[in-house]
Amino acid sequence: MSKKVLIFADIGIDDSIALIYGFLKESIDIVGIVSDYGNIPRENALATTQYLRNIFNSIGESDIEIIAGARNPMTSDRPDFVPEIHGEYGLGPITPPTAGEDVSFENFFRILEIIEENKDELIIVNIGRLTSLATMYLLYPSTMEQVKEIYIMGGAFWVPGNVTAVSEANFHGDPVAAQIVMTYGENITIIPLNVTEYAIATPEMVDYIDQLGPIDIVKPLIDYYFNYYKERDPSIQGSPLHDVLTLMAVDREDMFTFRDLPVYIVQATQGTERGQSIADIRPFGSLEEETEQEVKTHRIAFDFDYPSFFNDFMSTMTGQNFTQQ
Numbered sequence: 001m002s003k004k005v006l007i008f009a010d011i012g013i014d015d016s017i018a019l020i021y022g023f024l025k026e027s028i029d030i031v032g033i034v035s036d037y038g039n040i041p042r043e044n045a046l047a048t049t050q051y052l053r054n055i056f057n058s059i060g061e062s063d064i065e066i067i068a069g070a071r072n073p074m075t076s077d078r079p080d081f082v083p084e085i086h087g088e089y090g091l092g093p094i095t096p097p098t099a100g101e102d103v104s105f106e107n108f109f110r111i112l113e114i115i116e117e118n119k120d121e122l123i124i125v126n127i128g129r130l131t132s133l134a135t136m137y138l139l140y141p142s143t144m145e146q147v148k149e150i151y152i153m154g155g156a157f158w159v160p161g162n163v164t165a166v167s168e169a170n171f172h173g174d175p176v177a178a179q180i181v182m183t184y185g186e187n188i189t190i191i192p193l194n195v196t197e198y199a200i201a202t203p204e205m206v207d208y209i210d211q212l213g214p215i216d217i218v219k220p221l222i223d224y225y226f227n228y229y230k231e232r233d234p235s236i237q238g239s240p241l242h243d244v245l246t247l248m249a250v251d252r253e254d255m256f257t258f259r260d261l262p263v264y265i266v267q268a269t270q271g272t273e274r275g276q277s278i279a280d281i282r283p284f285g286s287l288e289e290e291t292e293q294e295v296k297t298h299r300i301a302f303d304f305d306y307p308s309f310f311n312d313f314m315s316t317m318t319g320q321n322f323t324q325q
Helices: 013-024 042-059 110-117 131-139 169-173 175-184 203-212 218-232 242-248 306-318
Strands: 003-009 028-035 065-068 123-126 149-153 188-191 256-265 277-279 297-304
Touching: 003 013, 003 110, 003 242, 013 028, 013 042, 013 218, 013 242, 013 306, 028 042, 028 110, 042 065, 065 110, 131 175, 149 242, 169 175, 175 256, 188 242, 188 256, 203 218, 203 306, 242 306, 297 306
Parallel strands: 003 028, 003 123, 028 065, 123 149, 149 188, 188 297
Antiparallel strands: 256 277, 256 297
16 A cells, blocks of 8 residues: 655755656655745745646646645745756756746645545655744644654754755754754654765666656756766766655665664754754763753664665666666
8 A cells, every 4th residue: 555645845856856756656645745945936846846747647647736835934034045956946957837827826724634634644755944844833733643754854963964064955944943843743754964965866877767767857857966966076976866765765664774863953043053953872862951942852864775775766767677787
């Protein structure tokens, strides 16, 4: 039986590839996508989500609901968009036909109905900023208790960040929201840069998918993404698929090594430490003395099996029973 998944995304290239992966994966049933600001403005994210749903409907029937999420972070800062990494619409060089269409609908309350309809079965996967998810915890804490599990792409624990020396983009973009989720959330699994940086798709993998896969936009998206990373680090071997790995964890927990640790997100509004994710590895540690607030323990992925990732990703994206040679 497929797992019911509600995705919160800020629609960059890796988000788009994750949505394609989720649509093609038989064991995952995406029941809705909450499109937020983040990598691109919310209006562009909504246009891209509609474009992707149209592609899905051209292949097979898709009843994925699209929900307008947050426009700005809880910090009240203006979001910093990154078209140089993801393109103007989170699709690299592609401008979707849906660009410019009316995407002003406000249907955030639909999240409540989706949770009620899938009570105790729904899994939330947050692969963008955490503003919309935090809003749910502030407004509807009892409803959120009906969510089965939550998977979050975010954080960097004792490894370099990708926005500052210590901070990862999703937590850095709205550290207030990230800490709200860590404070009130239950059954949370964090998939941080510690593992996602290594979930790479090489150019050879992308070319193979382009030849055999049912969706023809995968190559231009990942090639655009890879070119950015290659300019920054010429030694890189492929494009890190942060969000794909996070969605994959819903069905493939066996791939990962986890630790349960107290987690706190630094609330600084500026500076290197803004959005830094801290986990306490001391046997007696709780972080509560340092933070002067309750600090919950959450499950964090620290290692994963790349061959399993490779086989799952390639099999799903090509439709073949793929085995690494």
